[in-house]
Amino acid sequence: MFPVLGGGSVQAARLLALRCAVLVEAVRGRKSRTDPVAKSKEGRIKVPPPVDPAEMVVLKDRYSEYQLLTRALRLEFKEEVLRKKYEEETGSLAEERARQEAEEHRALMAWNNQENLRLLKLRIQRIRAEEEEAERRQQEAAVKREREQQEFIREREREILQLQEDAKNFITMENLDQRIQDALDNPKNYNFAVDREGRVVKQTTLR
Amino acid sequence: MPMKGRFPIRRTLEYLQKGDIIYKNKVKIMTVNYNTHGELSEGARKFVFFNIPQIQYKNPWVQIMMFKNMTPSPFLKFYLDHGEQVLVDVEGKDYKEISQHVKKILGKSEEVLQAEAQAKMQASNPANFGPKKYFLRECICEVEGQVPCPGTTPLPKEMTGKYRAKMAASQE
Numbered sequence: 001m002f003p004v005l006g007g008g009s010v011q012a013a014r015l016l017a018l019r020c021a022v023l024v025e026a027v028r029g030r031k032s033r034t035d036p037v038a039k040s041k042e043g044r045i046k047v048p049p050p051v052d053p054a055e056m057v058v059l060k061d062r063y064s065e066y067q068l069l070t071r072a073l074r075l076e077f078k079e080e081v082l083r084k085k086y087e088e089e090t091g092s093l094a095e096e097r098a099r100q101e102a103e104e105h106r107a108l109m110a111w112n113n114q115e116n117l118r119l120l121k122l123r124i125q126r127i128r129a130e131e132e133e134a135e136r137r138q139q140e141a142a143v144k145r146e147r148e149q150q151e152f153i154r155e156r157e158r159e160i161l162q163l164q165e166d167a168k169n170f171i172t173m174e175n176l177d178q179r180i181q182d183a184l185d186n187p188k189n190y191n192f193a194v195d196r197e198g199r200v201v202k203q204t205t206l207r
Numbered sequence: 208m209p210m211k212g213r214f215p216i217r218r219t220l221e222y223l224q225k226g227d228i229i230y231k232n233k234v235k236i237m238t239v240n241y242n243t244h245g246e247l248s249e250g251a252r253k254f255v256f257f258n259i260p261q262i263q264y265k266n267p268w269v270q271i272m273m274f275k276n277m278t279p280s281p282f283l284k285f286y287l288d289h290g291e292q293v294l295v296d297v298e299g300k301d302y303k304e305i306s307q308h309v310k311k312i313l314g315k316s317e318e319v320l321q322a323e324a325q326a327k328m329q330a331s332n333p334a335n336f337g338p339k340k341y342f343l344r345e346c347i348c349e350v351e352g353q354v355p356c357p358g359t360t361p362l363p364k365e366m367t368g369k370y371r372a373k374m375a376a377s378q379e
């Protein structure tokens with residue numbers, strides 16, 4: 001009997017399950033379509049749990065009321081949340097707050113601008129002072145350069161005059177003989193003596 | 208492992224959390240133009256060195272960019288939404304002054320911060336149970352000193368439902 005009912009068990013089950021109940025199809029769940037039915041469950045016909053009609057009527061009534069109430073409550077709460085959110089974003093209070101925010105922002109920006117202007121003034125002053133400083137330094141440098149040039153020229157002139165002075169004492173071909181004679185007549189002694197205290201004695205020969 | 212860098216304290220969490228400039232939601236981009244040399248940029252340099260990490264930590268969604276040696280004088284520029292731009296001149300200022308100034312014009316004030324903290328506390332009630340993402344605990348079995356989870360250790364027989372049902376049935 002079991003192997004016979006293997007293939008067409010559903011139709012046979014439909015005929016047998018005359019319990020005035022709706023036949024529930026088998027849901028494979030863990031098993032796939034190709035897996036065989038378990039040995040212990042071969043002849044099993046799944047039917048939903050029995051229902052008492054009188055009880056059902058009462059229950060339906062009560063359930064519908066209950067569901068009405070719970071749905072109403074749920075929607076009430078949802079609406080409250082949505083309303084709060086709406087109030088938060090676009091309510092009258094929110095507008096007030098937005099306006100105040102804008103006001104404060106404007107005030108702060110104005111204050112910031114003031115600060116910027118103050119710093120700008122300081123900066124202009126500083127730049128002007130620096131420019132003046134640079135100007136002054138340039139002028140000083142020019143003056144210094146001028147002075148140095150003059151100094152240079154004077155130095156050179158002095159040297160030339162000095163040289164001219166020295167030229168008078170030069171030994172030339174004319175006074176060569178005279179100078180030789182003078183040198184031989186006045187011998188110069190360059191020796192000197194120094195003692196430990198640092199006293200210099202220029203005269204060394206006993207004369 | 209020793210700390211790395213010149214002032215490694217700037218990298219500690221404690222230092223970062225001490226930052227007190229939290230920008231208003233309007234501020235989107237912050238730009239700092241400063242010079243690497245020069246006495247006038249000193250305040251801006253210190254501001255960038257010490258305060259920018261704190262600001263970025265507290266405002267992770269604000270883009271902060273630094274530009275060096277592009278202009279002769281240092282300044283900060285904020286780009287708000289709706290296209291408004293705020294220029295803050297910082298030439299010659301001290302880094303503390305700069306941070307105070309910025310906090311005053313574009314930072315959230317103390318009351319606003321406190322109100323936000325309050326709202327957050329109210330929204331997250333520690334007495335609620337639920338997914339770890341939103342609540343502290345999922346089940347009372349997670350709390351110290353409570354009955355441990357029956358999933359890990361089986362309950363004593365007297366506490367199980369079926370024993371109690373059996374007792375109640377046998378008594379009737």
